[in-house]
Amino acid sequence: MAYFKDVKLHDELFGMVFGAGKVTRVFEDSYYKMLVTFKNGYEIIYTEDGIPKWGKFKEQTIFYKNDIDLTDVDFTATYKVLSPKKIIKLREKKRLEIKLPSGIWTECSKCVKEYVEDMLEKENYHLFRKKEHKKEQQEC
Numbered sequence: 438m439a440y441f442k443d444v445k446l447h448d449e450l451f452g453m454v455f456g457a458g459k460v461t462r463v464f465e466d467s468y469y470k471m472l473v474t475f476k477n478g479y480e481i482i483y484t485e486d487g488i489p490k491w492g493k494f495k496e497q498t499i500f501y502k503n504d505i506d507l508t509d510v511d512f513t514a515t516y517k518v519l520s521p522k523k524i525i526k527l528r529e530k531k532r533l534e535i536k537l538p539s540g541i542w543t544e545c546s547k548c549v550k551e552y553v554e555d556m557l558e559k560e561n562y563h564l565f566r567k568k569e570h571k572k573e574q575q576e577c
Contacts, residue, residue: 439485440497444471449502454489455479456539457502473499477538491549511542515566524557524565536564544568 448460450473458475469482469490482490487497515536519527527533533545535553545553545565556564 439470440487440500441470441483441485444485450499451502451505451507452481452489452499452539453541454498454537454539455481458499475538479538512540513542515563517566518563519565519567521557521560521562523567524562527565527567528553532568534566534568536566542566 444460444463446460446463450458450460452458452473452475455475455477458473460471461474461480462472464470464472464482468484470485472480472482474480483499487499488494489498524533528545531544531546534542535545535548535556536542537548
């Protein structure tokens with residue numbers, strides 16, 4: 438049974454990329470099951486399994502708001518703003534993380550390239566940070 442088989446209009450959801458949202462349309466006889474409108478204005482359609490139409494996602498990225506446990510997700514603030522030169526250097530070394538609109542940190546290589554470029558062009562350097570080594574993360 439698909440996760441969103443019984444989705445209803447106005448159900449509250451949480452997307453790992455865009456954060457809180459609501460179901461604004463339900464499609465009964467379509468490959469895509471629902472249209473979700475997020476608080477930041479984005480509208481994305483999803484399958485019954487919670488896979489979005491955009492990007493190269495193969496796994497579920499949206500959940501019912503009450504079903505998701507975000508205790509292990511990294512929402513921490515960054516205290517050091519990186520320079521554009523450092524951001525480019527870390528990106529080339531695949532050691533750069535970016536903060537998604539949901540507030541979750543993710544590797545830049547997993548993010549849509551246009552989003553990363555847009556944040557750089559807008560000089561939103563506070564949305565980038567250096568990816569910590571596994572050993573450094575364990576010590577904290």
